[in-house]
Amino acid sequence: MNETAIKILVAGPSGAGKTTLIQTLSQSPVVNTDVRSSTGNRLTTVAMDFGQLRLDQYAIHLFGAxxxxxxxxxxxxxxxxxxxxxxxxxxxxxxxxxxxxxIYDYLLSRNPIPLVLGVTHQDHPNCWDCKEVASYLDLDPAAAVPIDATKLESATELLVRLFELVERA
Known part of the structure; x- marks a missing residue:
């Protein structure tokens, strides 16, 4: 059986939950390049994260920027x-x-690919909701999903939404 590899980029500002999302979704050990941030209170990615999962005949490769x-x-x-x-x-x-x-402008000006916006940390008080963040970024609110990057069900929903868009493209 031939396996098809699908590359997905996970991007966003520092502290948004990219590494956590990849760790949650990956079925293999995650390769990361995290180091202590300049403030010393948390880890930050300096090159990339990489994780992978398999769905049927697809190998999904997640690259975190x-x-x-x-x-x-x-x-x-x-x-x-x-x-x-x-x-x-x-x-x-x-x-x-x-x-x-x-980040959005930079990436999509070079390669206009399907995009889903995942808004993390929704459990915090006074948090901006998905529609507000999408509006700020001038994105269709339908492309925005609240996500808890620590929970497999939530992370999977984000990935499914992206594949629905990819399928339509």
């Missing part, structure tokens, strides 16, 4: 060959929205 601007040179490399984009944005911190917009 670093969110910090100083690593933006990796974004185009990771985008190459991607069938879809999962853009994660934390709804608890609007100061990250301009960076999300920059």
């Amino acid at each position: 670093p969110g910090q601007e100083r690593f933006d040179f990796t974004w185009e490399i990771l985008l190459d060959g991607s069938l879809g984009l999962l853009l994660l944005v934390s709804g608890k911190d609007a100061t990250h929205f301009p960076q999300a917009r920059r």
